[in-house]
Amino acid sequence: MSGRPLTCEEVIERLFDYLDRELDGQQAAAIEWHLARCQDCFTRAEFEKRLRARVEATGTAAAPPRLRRRIRDLLDRFDDEQDATP
Amino acid sequence: MILAHPTTCAPRPRSVVPPRVAPGVAMTEHQPAERRQWFEQRLEPLMDRLYGTALRLTRDPDDAEDIVAEAVGKAWARLDELRDPQRFEGWLFHILTNAFISEWRRRQSRPQRPMDDESTSPDELDIGRFTLFQQLHQPFLLWWGNLEEQFFHQLLQEDLQRALDALPDAFRVAIVLVEVQGYTYEEVSRLLGIPLGTVRSRLSRARGLLQKMLWQQAREAGVISGPRASAHQGKEDQQP
Numbered sequence: 155m156s157g158r159p160l161t162c163e164e165v166i167e168r169l170f171d172y173l174d175r176e177l178d179g180q181q182a183a184a185i186e187w188h189l190a191r192c193q194d195c196f197t198r199a200e201f202e203k204r205l206r207a208r209v210e211a212t213g214t215a216a217a218p219p220r221l222r223r224r225i226r227d228l229l230d231r232f233d234d235e236q237d238a239t240p
Numbered sequence: 241m242i243l244a245h246p247t248t249c250a251p252r253p254r255s256v257v258p259p260r261v262a263p264g265v266a267m268t269e270h271q272p273a274e275r276r277q278w279f280e281q282r283l284e285p286l287m288d289r290l291y292g293t294a295l296r297l298t299r300d301p302d303d304a305e306d307i308v309a310e311a312v313g314k315a316w317a318r319l320d321e322l323r324d325p326q327r328f329e330g331w332l333f334h335i336l337t338n339a340f341i342s343e344w345r346r347r348q349s350r351p352q353r354p355m356d357d358e359s360t361s362p363d364e365l366d367i368g369r370f371t372l373f374q375q376l377h378q379p380f381l382l383w384w385g386n387l388e389e390q391f392f393h394q395l396l397q398e399d400l401q402r403a404l405d406a407l408p409d410a411f412r413v414a415i416v417l418v419e420v421q422g423y424t425y426e427e428v429s430r431l432l433g434i435p436l437g438t439v440r441s442r443l444s445r446a447r448g449l450l451q452k453m454l455w456q457q458a459r460e461a462g463v464i465s466g467p468r469a470s471a472h473q474g475k476e477d478q479q480p
Binding site for chain 1 (some may be wrong): 276288290291295301308313316317373377395419444
């Protein structure tokens with residue numbers, strides 16, 4: 155990347171790479187420099203970050219008691235098999 | 241520990257934490273009881289995330305339970321392979337992901353439902369360019385209220401889950417691996433055995449499609465209504 159500041163179009167083009175931590179330090183710093191100075195791009199980035207956090211939160215759901223019992227039984231079975239091994 | 245009441249933020253027990261194991265010390269050097277305790281103490285705080293991630297990947301509660309049980313069983317059986325105990329969490333989630341991918345590939349070899357592959361109609365080829373932000377961010381409408389705030393306020397987790405579950409398999413898996421599990425594009429490329437460019441393309445289309453579905457849900461739920469809907473209708477018509 156050259157030392158030239160990024161345009162809004164370039165920042166939006168690379169926004170998801172930035173949010174996905176796919177950029178190197180210098181590229182990420184260039185995006186952050188722009189976001190610190192451009193209200194429109196900052197607002198867009200915050201929106202995508204917020205939506206992304208909500209998507210990430212869908213990856214947590216209360217594990218059913220049945221699954222916990224199943225895992226306990228599974229581990230018990232492994233232990234029993236190990237104990238039975240001469 | 242596995243039978244403990246399910247909580248999403250269970251505090252880590254202080255008094256029963258086993259002595260730290262230096263990286264490189266195989267778990268075989270522990271007594272069996274200590275080893276089981278060590279495993280369960282680290283597994284318990286991850287259970288809701290393991291199950292939730294499995295649920296997002298599979299879309300089915302029974303399938304999700306199956307792959308979590310399979311992953312935990314494999315992790316327990318292969319615990320000796322974990323050379324750095326500090327990496328337990330990443331190691332376990334990697335086993336879970338591989339368990340899902342194996343099963344997914346096995347099922348993919350069967351005839352597919354139309355939406356299970358990543359093919360899209362010509363109208364959807366540009367779906368990656370759709371942005372919810374453009375629909376909601378209307379400075380000239382601010383006197384009616386902030387639509388972005390209203391959207392997030394009214395967006396239920398169930399709405400988001402429904403939209404994610406409705407994505408074609410290839411898109412859903414890409415977005416879950418990156419946004420829920422935090423894999424890099426390179427890692428997703430290796431895990432799925434697809435080129436890096438395909439990972440990027442699937443992610444872009446997955447995000448566009450997801451945002452379009454959320455936009456449609458928001459409109460149907462009345463988040464956008466009255467004059468706002470009319471004002472947005474024209475804008476939406478210009479979107480792919």
